[in-house]
Amino acid sequence: MSVFSEVPQAAPVAVFKLTQDFTNDQFPKKVNLGVGAYRTDEGQPWVLPVVKKVEKIIVHDDRLNHEYLPILGLPEFRSSASKIALGDNSPAIQENRVGAVQCLGGTGALKMGAEFLRRFYNGDNNTKTPVYVSAPTWENHNAVFSNAGFEDVRPYKYWDGEKRGLDLAGFLGDLESCPERSIFVLHACAHNPTGTDPTQEQWKQIAEVMMRRKLFVFFDSAYQGFASGSLEKDAWAVRYFVSMGFEMFCAQSFSKNFGLYNERVGNLTVVARDADNLKRILSQMEKIVRTTWSNPPSQGARIVAITLNTPELFSEWKDNVKTMADRVLLMRAQLKAKLQSLGTPGTWEHITDQIGMFSFTGLNPKQVEYMVKEKHIYLMASGRINMCGLTTKNIDYVAESIHEAVTKQCQDFTMQTKAVHVGRPRIIKRIKSLFHYCS
Amino acid sequence: MSRPGGSVDEKEVNQNGHPGGHLSVFSDTHAAALSTEIRLLSAFKKDTETRKVYLAGREYYSEKGKTFELRLVGKIKQQISADPTLHPEYPSSLGLVEFIRQATQVALGRNSRTIAENRVFGVQTPGFNAAVRLGAELLKHWYDVSAAWCGPVYLSVPCDDSLASIFQAAGIPDIRQYYYWDEEQRGVCLEKLLADLERAPERSVVVLSASAHYPTGADFSQDQWAVITQLIMRRRLFPFLLLPAQALCYGDLERDAWPVQYCASQGIEVLCAQSFSHCFGLYGEAVGHLLCVLKHSSFLLSMQSQADKIVRSLWAQPSAGGARVVATVLSNSAHLVEWQGEVKRIVKRCMLIRAVLREKLRLLGTPGCWDHLTQQGGLFCCTGLNGQQVEFLSNCRHVYLLPSGCVNVSAINSRNLDYIAESIRLALTTSL
Numbered sequence: 001m002s003v004f005s006e007v008p009q010a011a012p013v014a015v016f017k018l019t020q021d022f023t024n025d026q027f028p029k030k031v032n033l034g035v036g037a038y039r040t041d042e043g044q045p046w047v048l049p050v051v052k053k054v055e056k057i058i059v060h061d062d063r064l065n066h067e068y069l070p071i072l073g074l075p076e077f078r079s080s081a082s083k084i085a086l087g088d089n090s091p092a093i094q095e096n097r098v099g100a101v102q103c104l105g106g107t108g109a110l111k112m113g114a115e116f117l118r119r120f121y122n123g124d125n126n127t128k129t130p131v132y133v134s135a136p137t138w139e140n141h142n143a144v145f146s147n148a149g150f151e152d153v154r155p156y157k158y159w160d161g162e163k164r165g166l167d168l169a170g171f172l173g174d175l176e177s178c179p180e181r182s183i184f185v186l187h188a189c190a191h192n193p194t195g196t197d198p199t200q201e202q203w204k205q206i207a208e209v210m211m212r213r214k215l216f217v218f219f220d221s222a223y224q225g226f227a228s229g230s231l232e233k234d235a236w237a238v239r240y241f242v243s244m245g246f247e248m249f250c251a252q253s254f255s256k257n258f259g260l261y262n263e264r265v266g267n268l269t270v271v272a273r274d275a276d277n278l279k280r281i282l283s284q285m286e287k288i289v290r291t292t293w294s295n296p297p298s299q300g301a302r303i304v305a306i307t308l309n310t311p312e313l314f315s316e317w318k319d320n321v322k323t324m325a326d327r328v329l330l331m332r333a334q335l336k337a338k339l340q341s342l343g344t345p346g347t348w349e350h351i352t353d354q355i356g357m358f359s360f361t362g363l364n365p366k367q368v369e370y371m372v373k374e375k376h377i378y379l380m381a382s383g384r385i386n387m388c389g390l391t392t393k394n395i396d397y398v399a400e401s402i403h404e405a406v407t408k409q410c411q412d413f414t415m416q417t418k419a420v421h422v423g424r425p426r427i428i429k430r431i432k433s434l435f436h437y438c439s
Numbered sequence: 440m441s442r443p444g445g446s447v448d449e450k451e452v453n454q455n456g457h458p459g460g461h462l463s464v465f466s467d468t469h470a471a472a473l474s475t476e477i478r479l480l481s482a483f484k485k486d487t488e489t490r491k492v493y494l495a496g497r498e499y500y501s502e503k504g505k506t507f508e509l510r511l512v513g514k515i516k517q518q519i520s521a522d523p524t525l526h527p528e529y530p531s532s533l534g535l536v537e538f539i540r541q542a543t544q545v546a547l548g549r550n551s552r553t554i555a556e557n558r559v560f561g562v563q564t565p566g567f568n569a570a571v572r573l574g575a576e577l578l579k580h581w582y583d584v585s586a587a588w589c590g591p592v593y594l595s596v597p598c599d600d601s602l603a604s605i606f607q608a609a610g611i612p613d614i615r616q617y618y619y620w621d622e623e624q625r626g627v628c629l630e631k632l633l634a635d636l637e638r639a640p641e642r643s644v645v646v647l648s649a650s651a652h653y654p655t656g657a658d659f660s661q662d663q664w665a666v667i668t669q670l671i672m673r674r675r676l677f678p679f680l681l682l683p684a685q686a687l688c689y690g691d692l693e694r695d696a697w698p699v700q701y702c703a704s705q706g707i708e709v710l711c712a713q714s715f716s717h718c719f720g721l722y723g724e725a726v727g728h729l730l731c732v733l734k735h736s737s738f739l740l741s742m743q744s745q746a747d748k749i750v751r752s753l754w755a756q757p758s759a760g761g762a763r764v765v766a767t768v769l770s771n772s773a774h775l776v777e778w779q780g781e782v783k784r785i786v787k788r789c790m791l792i793r794a795v796l797r798e799k800l801r802l803l804g805t806p807g808c809w810d811h812l813t814q815q816g817g818l819f820c821c822t823g824l825n826g827q828q829v830e831f832l833s834n835c836r837h838v839y840l841l842p843s844g845c846v847n848v849s850a851i852n853s854r855n856l857d858y859i860a861e862s863i864r865l866a867l868t869t870s871l
Contacts (some may be wrong), residue, residue, distance in 0.1 A: 107755035273463035289609035298723030
């Protein structure tokens, strides 16, 4: 008998299932607004021109050795990646208390940080330290931290479905009332999935509470440069926290801003209290890395390192990033304008207020279902859309479809302006009672 | 610039007057003990002796003393970079389909019944350790659905010292050992190994090297495999096979994987961790694979979905680059022939080095029997030198071996052979 005969089937990942359904759909005007990857206006993935250039350089360079990378990764990648997040003139870097671990993408960086914290933070192997992730958040945050051994992964208030914005009071409330030394996973910019970031003033308030209550700061930075088009602007929150003297981790991903999704280029930046602490932390990180992957893959890290360390290439990269960010901003502006000109019920300011790849449209589950089933437009059940999936060719169809979904799915559109967040029982109940009146 | 820590203190005082705490939250974190290899390498680097030799590295070194890329691989990489159809997308968590297909076939044989019966799946992993880790996590979560399984896992003595920590990191604390290398026989001692496994509790996992055992280079014969698998079946043990340097034993991927095919043909469920780093010179690219052979096809989808789920919390998706190269070579018959030629050259060179070293030692009148050098295969071999002698070699002769007395034969070349042979002779004859 097989030892595996009782193993149950795991649930598929929603966003990948969505893409699969999209792929299988034969409808000619289908649109994929699900998975978070950049697409050009032709709806194609985009190899950044600077990346193509650097790949050629690498492939023709005979001097590159082909040995295993050091366990912590390519040194020039790690230092330039940390510099990108913290700034060239970061005092923390100059004080020699910043180090990094090259990881398999942003996920790998989160994983390394989580594994380290579980072993060495708040006592030895303290698996009971609460880990707070935003409500909502990227669904993999939960899995990474609980699989690292943390028993208590909880949500902190973040998205206000009614206001369609940040629930700052709720967020600060959770920061004040949580157990001291809890770990908080913060999105550095372009919050996934809401696209709603705290303002600078709001970040300052958040930082003040976190410092006072000795909470651990763990930034997830997957969209630097991609959100506003400016690397500095997108790193403001991270740099502010560093300047406040926090010891913190920042998991960086270069999948989106370099278009290196399949090369798995990530970096865990560690900001320690001092050089001695940093040394000890990195020594333990090495041990953890070795039990997960022996050495990280070099290709993607090399591309990033060469780009960041060569002035002309760095400039070109910033332009490429701005190209992507600008296209997203354009689509946001156009979508909002079209919805407004169609007279679609509700307010659509949030489309341009939100930032980054994603927008939390405010469409409720019924409306989302309509979009997917009737209009073959694939978006997440939460109403999240990937702005990169919009093009000048499909934006009219999408806008019209949203219009239809909103107007057909409920006659009482004044109630409809209150957005729905999946998983909020009170609102769901109210919408359900509305449908009772509509049908 | 202010002194280290100074600017931090100032800021802390400015923040509502309440400092975040002077002590680091990590002040109790001890520095990790350096792994053996890191200590050794660091000592080697500091060594100023011009004749120093490092024989403890993991990679294959060419005659010129550098790790190198196979010619064919260089060509393929250029082709791939010029390919306009390749898109930057998230690959599936399980990896590149074509790579998995090829990796599975070279482990089980193209005509394997297990593949035809659809009871095999594979997962591309970022390297060999990652494959072991994934296998360990699968066992931890799913070996015993009724309760959290904690082992035991049996490892050979000696073995790769990261293996134990990988299983422990996956949450399996109970790691035990089985007898493997025998100093006197200078080879595997089957009786003692069987005795250890006989005593293992049912449902134990046994980690076995399929070929080119690291670090001794000593492998089982086919007859010995038959005996071992009999025991495994009788005692209901679970074999986890390792192929860290597939193709470097016989110069043939499938031949090196014979034990995997044999176990599969006996109807045993097997996990197998493979690496293609060595035989493709793709060290920097972390190209690994975990193979899972099940008893029945009806368990395939569930196990595969659980593997997918575990991967997503470890590294989400593997990296594409190296896997693409491997898949391209293995799926093209012209490339395959050219590549096999290059690999056979590597393997022949290793065999030649072993023969030459053995002859050299004999000519020098070095005590002991050195036949085992040519009886073993692959990159590594165990000299049989003891701890004191190994230390003598590094301290006095600046020749660095693994503490177990094992060496990477490819690091021996025409320039250092004489010096190394003489050093070994001295280690055995100098009274220490």
